[in-house]
Amino acid sequence: MKYEVKVNDNDNNNNNVAARVLPYNMEAEQSLLGAIMLNNECFEVVSELLLPAHFSVPVNGKIYAAIGHLISQDQVADPITLRAYFEKNEELQSIGGGNYLVQLVNAVVSISGVEDYANLVRDLYLRRQLIILGEDISHRAHTFNINENAIDQIETAEAKLYEISMTDQRNGVVGFAGAISSTMEVLESAFLSDSKISGITSGFVDLDKWLGGLSRSDLIILAARPSMGKTALATNIAFNAAMAFAKKIDGGGKVLFYSLEMSKEQLVTRILSQECNIASERIRRGEIKEDDFAKLVATSKRMAELSLFIDDSPLLNVAALRSRSRKLQRQQGLDLIVVDYLQLLQGNSDRKNENRVQEISEITRMLKSVAKELNIPVLALSQLSRAVETRDDKRPQLSDLRESGSIEQDADVVMFIYREEYYESRKKPDDGTDEYRKWMSKMTSIHNLAEIIVAKQRHGPVGTVKLFFDGKHTKFDNLSDSRR
Numbered sequence: 001m002k003y004e005v006k007v008n009d010n011d012n013n014n015n016n017v018a019a020r021v022l023p024y025n026m027e028a029e030q031s032l033l034g035a036i037m038l039n040n041e042c043f044e045v046v047s048e049l050l051l052p053a054h055f056s057v058p059v060n061g062k063i064y065a066a067i068g069h070l071i072s073q074d075q076v077a078d079p080i081t082l083r084a085y086f087e088k089n090e091e092l093q094s095i096g097g098g099n100y101l102v103q104l105v106n107a108v109v110s111i112s113g114v115e116d117y118a119n120l121v122r123d124l125y126l127r128r129q130l131i132i133l134g135e136d137i138s139h140r141a142h143t144f145n146i147n148e149n150a151i152d153q154i155e156t157a158e159a160k161l162y163e164i165s166m167t168d169q170r171n172g173v174v175g176f177a178g179a180i181s182s183t184m185e186v187l188e189s190a191f192l193s194d195s196k197i198s199g200i201t202s203g204f205v206d207l208d209k210w211l212g213g214l215s216r217s218d219l220i221i222l223a224a225r226p227s228m229g230k231t232a233l234a235t236n237i238a239f240n241a242a243m244a245f246a247k248k249i250d251g252g253g254k255v256l257f258y259s260l261e262m263s264k265e266q267l268v269t270r271i272l273s274q275e276c277n278i279a280s281e282r283i284r285r286g287e288i289k290e291d292d293f294a295k296l297v298a299t300s301k302r303m304a305e306l307s308l309f310i311d312d313s314p315l316l317n318v319a320a321l322r323s324r325s326r327k328l329q330r331q332q333g334l335d336l337i338v339v340d341y342l343q344l345l346q347g348n349s350d351r352k353n354e355n356r357v358q359e360i361s362e363i364t365r366m367l368k369s370v371a372k373e374l375n376i377p378v379l380a381l382s383q384l385s386r387a388v389e390t391r392d393d394k395r396p397q398l399s400d401l402r403e404s405g406s407i408e409q410d411a412d413v414v415m416f417i418y419r420e421e422y423y424e425s426r427k428k429p430d431d432g433t434d435e436y437r438k439w440m441s442k443m444t445s446i447h448n449l450a451e452i453i454v455a456k457q458r459h460g461p462v463g464t465v466k467l468f469f470d471g472k473h474t475k476f477d478n479l480s481d482s483r484r
Helices: 026-038 042-046 058-072 079-088 099-106 111-142 151-166 176-192 204-209 230-246 264-276 280-285 291-301 318-331 356-375 387-391 402-411 419-427 434-446
Strands: 002-006 020-024 219-224 254-258 308-311 337-338 378-383 413-418 447-459 463-470 476-479
Touching: 020 111, 026 042, 026 111, 042 111, 042 308, 058 079, 058 099, 079 099, 099 264, 111 337, 151 318, 204 447, 204 463, 219 230, 219 402, 230 254, 230 264, 230 308, 230 378, 230 476, 254 264, 254 318, 254 413, 264 280, 264 291, 264 476, 291 419, 308 447, 318 356, 356 378, 356 402, 419 434, 419 447
Parallel strands: 219 378, 219 413, 254 308, 254 337, 337 378
Antiparallel strands: 002 020, 413 447, 447 463, 463 476
């Protein structure tokens, strides 16, 4: 084992920074490159393990990249072809000339050890990255930045550390037997389940039947115009899943609710209102009876046992969301993420000059990535454009999604909430007229009725599911059999 000593001098105050030791092994790198040149089939063994950046010496990384290029073109990669390649690109001297290529072949001890060499080179690369990250963490912690507090630094460091841990590329391809095995486990779980769903329950019978539950690794978009009940439905789903988990019912799970619009106190008040059937404005104003307060206390004690976590941080960026979700899954376990709502999330801080459509595109890609990485559903709420209000038929369409292109493309499921009662109530005609009687008849038929429009679903059909909606307590529920 050899070590390279580098002295960093990046301090703006010209203070000397302590020397950092970065480990590397030149013999392993040279033997690896030489073995591949002697037998190009070795490249197939190591190409899934190594990238050019993993080599400590840039020259070796450049030669490794050239070997990969030639082999991808169905050409032989040996000292002769590589010399011609670098001469053509006028880079022969930059790699030490043709003699260095011959030297690499002569450095080979055994072709059979090529995978061990690759593992060693990769391990040392990861160690160097850890050293560099540690130095960066130390430098940031010592440097005061008014726009970055300690919590931000911790989240940034955790995200970078996770990126380092995820550099292993060996798990990309799975044999069909392995894919069938994991698929059959999911199908068996659904078959043995009393609820006949394969994902996390929404708590609504008809919606679960339509979707099969909220499927793992899915990005699910729930969109609606203001006052339709987006937050209410998302809160109901989160609470139902957590309650099912507490009661050990199939489809239950631990839930993390990112509330970017409401504080945790407002969110909890809304849940208490729904569970106790007490109007939330009465709870906030203290206009409740002694019996109501006793009911609130009893309900709050029961709810305190739920695995429902709330993060009401304002101006949350998607990288922090990913980091916090990953951390919670590692420490407590996590089965569902709810984001209220998509347009309040911040994108990558390095891309502030991009337009909002590009930023939303980045956010939806990241949310889908979080769903796949953690293997859990992510339910994200979204706004709809005002185009809905300009049409006679107010039912939402996919084109009504704000920044619709990226959202529609990245989502596995897109659902809309539509309550005809909301719009009809604003068309009240004069009392006593024929129009009034017709209006009253229609209002009776649509009273407390909400439509959940499944406009996109990768795993099943699109269509409409009807739910009961209690506007006074902002609560959704299953429809009675007579109203289905």
